[in-house]
Amino acid sequence: MNPMATYRDYYEVLGVERSAGEKEIKTAYRKLARKHHPDLHTGSDKQAAEEKFKEINEAYEVLSDPEKRAKYDRLGSNWRNGQEWQTPPDMEGFHYYASDNGDFGCESGFSDFFETLFGGARTARAGTRRGNLRGQDVESELPLTLEEAxxxxxKTIxxxxxxxxxxxxxxxxxxxxLCSYCGGTGSTSSQKTLEVKIxxxxQDGSRIRLKGQGGDGLAGGNPGDLYLKVKLLPHEQFLLQGDHLESQVTVTPDxxxxxxxxxxxxxxxxxIVKIPPMMNNGKKLRLRGKGWPRKQGGRGDQYVKVVxxxxxxxxxxxxxxxxxxxxLRKGV
Incomplete structure (x- = not known):
């Protein structure tokens, strides 16, 4: 009795037609690999991304290899037979693999379906035939005091x-x-010290680009970029509103x-600020050119609230x- 395996539609996994060419398949793979890379996900989403990432790699492993794709396409009309797909008796050259515990399965990270067709051995390791893949762009927050900004x-971060x-x-x-060094994720965590020019x-929300400091590329691909999003920390004395600053000064009644x-x-x-006579509580004094630098040159103003x-x-x-x-006021 032939082993049974769950059929996988590799064309559907990559979102391409069965007539797709090599370039179209490669483009689809790169787009999906970037979207579902485990390093871009956290929590419960990370595990789902890892499974999807493996599925995408498996599909590309087959469809990017002319020999594997030809064997896969030989399924012909049988490819829609449903979940329990059985290898046809005339599929010469296919190999089967049984795990150590006797159950038919995948020990190399690929599905039962892949192992049924191609066995445990691969003709190339992941990344060697896929072509280089640029690393992911990464974004992180950069907290700055108002004075630093x-x-x-x-600034060293x-x-x-x-x-x-x-x-x-x-x-x-x-x-x-599974790789014991990375636990099967394909990546490891490390501390990085960088000097950032500010x-x-x-402004708050601005992004600073550090070229080549993002995720590592695959198969010799260039690394991605690191984008630092500026987060201005609250200040005890100043409040930034656009290119204007607000502050306050306390005076006595006299x-x-x-x-x-x-x-x-x-x-x-x-x-030194001059308080004019008969100053009402809450009134603001304007200090010209003491605000935030403007992109077009010059500076905004600072408004000092009198308390x-x-x-x-x-x-x-x-x-x-x-x-x-x-x-005296009673007689007024």
Missing amino acids: YRGGE QLTSREICAACHGAGRQERG PPGI QAVLGDKVTAATLDGPV IDLPAHLTEQEKELYTKLAD
Whole structure:
């Protein structure tokens, strides 16, 4: 009795017609491989991506090899027979493989269906015939203080990255079992230290591109790029709104009534701000050119909100004066 195996439609897996040429098959494979690469997924999605990635590789292993594809296409009208497909008796040259425990199965990472047709041996390791494949572009967050983003310069960062496994070269398997070095994922984790150049005045949400610092390429392909998305951290004194800054300064009631000169913080250091007489609580003073750098040149403005606050303590003499002031106000 011939072994039974679940049929796999490799053309459907890659999303191509059965008449597809070599270039079309390769293009479809690369697109799907990038989409379902396990390193781009986390949590429960990662396991599903790994299974899909294996399925895509298996389909490409067959359809990119003229000899394997010819054997596969010989199934002819039998290819739609359903889930329980049985190898036809006239399929000369096919090999069968039984696992050590006696069950028919796949020990090399491919499906039972593949092993039924082609046996356990492969004519080439993953990546050797696929052609080079550019590494994945990777995006990570780059937290910056307002001062770091304002002044720019260099910043040293450490990132955890995924690299192609040096032991199995991304195949996930060695000999007839999972690669023990990477656990079958085809990649390993490593720490990477980078020096990042930060342009002065960079905005929240901007991206910095580090060429060639993304995922490793397959089969000699170029590495992808690393994109760092800027995340401005909250600041105790300043709030950035577009290219304007907002801050506040606290004054006493007498300063608000009579006017005064007070010190206000800016990103360039403290400056003296004139409080005009009869200043209302919540009113904003404009500091021209003390805001955020603009792409077209120049800078925005800084708006200083005046907050009137009572002194923490009053002497008896001060209380007396406030009482007299209150009596005077009654007669107004």
